[in-house]
Each structure stands twice: as structure tokens, then as C-alpha cells.
Amino acid sequence: MSIVVVGSVAFDDVTSPAGSVKGVLAGAATYFSLAASYFTQVRVVAVVGEDFTAEHEQVFQRRGIDTRGIERAKGKSFRWGGTYGENLNEAITDFTHLNVFENFDPKLPAEYADTEFLFLANIQPKLQANVRRQMKAVKLTGCDTMNFWIQGARHDLTETLKLVDVLLINDTETKMLAGESNLPRAAQKVLALGPKALVIKHGEYGATIFFREGAYGIGRHPFRAPALPIEKVIDPTGAGDSFAGGFMGYIASQEEVNREVIKRALFYGGVMGSFVVERFGTERLQSLTREEIDERFQIFRELTHLD
């Protein structure tokens, strides 16, 4: 089955203790698309500027990603620059130039209308809701957001969350959205806002999924997937979006959405997040094989598996 992703396609300048790169193809929709493309057919909705060349488009097309939803606008693409220090947990933003992304008004190509899975990457919650409403055949919608919208557009965000099946955010965002410092209690408060499930990404500690009572016939028991302890992190940018790509892509590839599929999806999310950080930008995601992915899935599985 197919999945539509709406979000940013950008060019990043990144500095980390491992070195630095300039103008590499990036953005949430790019990381998500590439990660999900190993599992299912991906359709992108984004806006780019005149600096987005045929060569950049080929990065998507080589992975079989449908780029008909990438709108071309006059001007430059979204550009972001960031620097990671020794601990690599958080980037210091050097600059954010929204450029053509500032007036992004996502338009769905008619050919995308029958898509059954949707991922709303981190953009203005109102735009997320608009996209969701345009998609009539959707079976499952995933959604990301960030502190900026939680604090600055809470009303829009809570309206959007009513339309969302699975929200994927991190610990800090969960606590902020719920106004509650205990994570499982915060999770229940977030689920009360609408989503059937909440995936909380813990960075190097993995991720936990909490379910609303009765959602997917699953009950409230959470499930946790570990992350592989990684010795060589080159560039953490895009880890969360790649996690979402692995998670949503795997779900979209399955006949049915049930607890076992969601559990495996959480592992595949961690796997894709662990690959992307091994190189700058999207480089690692451009040339993986399904065999490498499944091999790492087994390592993740064994990491916490009792006989």
C-alpha cells in the first residue's frame, strides 16, 4: 500500500564533532520518504525552490518515491544550519531560512487521493489538518509536531490531534503537551486529546508506544523498543523523521494494523533511526538494502530478547 507524507524538503549545513557539510538534501519529508521507501510506495507533498535540481529529485526517484506532489516555487528552498556539540543530543541552530516554505500551502495531486496511509511531518498544525481533510480514503494517519507549535499554536494542534491516529513525539514534547511530568500519566493525557496511540521517542533509549483503551483491540499495555547503542554517531539530524519513516512505512506495508504489526513497526523505526545517524544528511538512507535493514532488526530484537 502507499503512504503520503507532507513536510519540508530542505538543504542543511551541519557541523558535528565528526566534521561538517554544506547544503545537503534534508528536511523531514526527505528523511521520512527515504526511510519509508524500503517498506512501501511513498508519495511526497512539499515545496522547493529553484535550487532543487533534477539531481536532487533523482535521490527520491531512485528510491521509487512519487515526487508529483513536490511543488516548485520561485526563490530558494528551506535552509537550516546547525551545530552539534560533543554529546550530540541537541543541535544549536545557526540559522533558519524558511524561504519558499514560509508560504507552504500543501496541495495534493489528484493521483494521491486514494492513498490509505498519511504522515503529517512537523509543519503548522492547521496545514496538517487541511491535508488530513483532503484525504478521503485514509485508514491511518501519523503525525509529528514540536515545542514551537505546542506552545505557540496549542488550539490548532489540539484540533489536528482529533484527526490523528498515531502521534510521534519525544519525552519533552509529551510532558509539555500534557502539562504533566510523569511520562505514563502524560501519555494518557495526550491520548485523551484524540490519538489512538502515542509513540514517545526516547532518543538513544528507544521508544515506547502507549495505546488508548481498546484501540486496535489492544488494551492499554504499552510496548517498548530499544535503540541500539551506537559508537559512531556522525549526524543526528533526521533521526526522528527516519524513525517515523520506518515505523509508518512498515505499518503501511502490512495487510492489517494489529498489535504485533505495531510492535515490529516500532523496532523498524529504531532501525531506520540508527542507520541515518551513521553518515551526514540522508546519505546512509540512499543506499541501504532490505537485507541490511532486516539484519539490524535482528540485532535490535536480540538486544532485549529472552529465550
Added chain:
Amino acid sequence: MSIVVVGSVAFDDVTSPAGSVKGVLAGAATYFSLAASYFTQVRVVAVVGEDFTAEHEQVFQRRGIDTRGIERAKGKSFRWGGTYGENLNEAITDFTHLNVFENFDPKLPAEYADTEFLFLANIQPKLQANVRRQMKAVKLTGCDTMNFWIQGARHDLTETLKLVDVLLINDTETKMLAGESNLPRAAQKVLALGPKALVIKHGEYGATIFFREGAYGIGRHPFRAPALPIEKVIDPTGAGDSFAGGFMGYIASQEEVNREVIKRALFYGGVMGSFVVERFGTERLQSLTREEIDERFQIFRELTHLD
């Protein structure tokens, strides 16, 4: 088989958002002993003052713990007071009165000499080494420490680590001891100091064990056990010591120390840590049953288990 634990027996005043208690029986050796007592025979080495009554001793004896190594000294027992804020991750210390603990010189009763397992709770590293050297029949030694000794007694600590099989510390302590911010790389540096294995406790995210190449015929692959997301944390004091009690106690109860035993031990550590925080002080550890423990073990197992 039996295990000797050397460490503090104390009385705590604790305030948390759930309430407050005064003068409750606590201390690392107490938490450890009670947690380990559900798996194996425990022998304590500690020092207490005149405020330690027969009633307190019965808390140990009701769990079959050998208290012949609890030395009585003139004066008061170690007393600690702490307050937890909303996030419960770290206590603010209100007071620390070492009292009789200040001149603690651990003496092993002759009856403890044949013990095969040893846990050195968080005390001065020189004292830890002295105890280890007195125990001639030991097969496996576990050890805890803290920032205070890492910064203030590094030489003594590195000497002690040469005598230790498994070190159990948290993320911050690992990075500080290694002088390295990447956790898996820090783990390798710590293992180079002597221990065959390093258990890094991640609090609510569980724990990871790293092995020195070839230790226990296991190779270098780490293993990770999750922690249960807990909605009602009353008092986090003693979670790490109870983790160590479950971990070491389970290992001491088994015929052989191999990878599968160590993996299960890591889960049992998490289980005991998850129980203790449900009540103030050691209350929850005083009246568990092995059935409750194994039930929670199953929940932990299912939390990350793929079919």
C-alpha cells in the same frame, strides 16, 4: 548460594509529591538485602548506632537475612534527609549525618568467609577493596560507586575496579568515569579499567549491560532490559540498590553465570527497582511474594517481546 553485601544501613527522612516520612529504615545495604532476599541467602556487613532496635533487625530477619555482620557502635546510625520535586528524578539533599558510618571499617564475620558472591554497595573505594580482599572464595563481585568517589577518590576507585567483576552505575557516572560523552564508547573505557561487565542504569528507560570481549564466553554484544513505565512513583530512594539486589540476587541463585542468566538478572533488577518506588522506604520490599515478582517479570518481558 549466598551473597554478602557491604554498605550503609540508615534512617531516612523523605519528602516527595506523594507525602513525607521520617526516620524510615533505609540505606543501600538494606535496599539491596531485601531485594536480593527473594532470590538467595543474604549476609549483611554494616554498622548501626543505638537507634537501631530489635524491631529494625527483624525487618532483615523476617526475610531470612543473616545480620551477624551488622556491627553495633555507640551513637546514632547514618541519617539522610531528601526532597523530591515533581519530576522525581533527583533528590535535593536536606541533610547527611554520617554518625557511626563515618568510621565504618567493615569486618567480616568468620561465618561469611565461604560466600561465593559479593556486592560492594556505594562506600569509600578503599573499604570496598579491603572487603573484597578478605573474601577468598568469591566467584563474582558486583560493585556500585558514585560521582563523589569518581571525582574525589579516582585512584582508590580504579584500584578497586581491578578486583570487580560487574560494575553497576548510571549514565552520568559512566560518562564521568570514562571522560567520554558517547555511552557505548564510555562503556568500553570503563571495562578497560577492570570489570568484566558494566551495567548502566538508565532510570525509567531500563538498563544496558556491556561485556568485555570474551567475558563469560559472551563477546561484546550489549543487552538491554527495559523499565516498566510507572504511573505512581511515591519514593525513588533505593531504586538503584534494589535493582542491584534483584540483579545480583538472581545471579547468585543460579548454578552458572552465563549470558542467559545475566540477561534474566537484568530484567529482575528492573523488576525490583520498579517495586520499591511504589511505597516510601523499604515498605514494598518487605512483603513481596516470588509470585508477584515473577508476574512483573513477565510484564517486563512482554513489554519488549516480539513473537
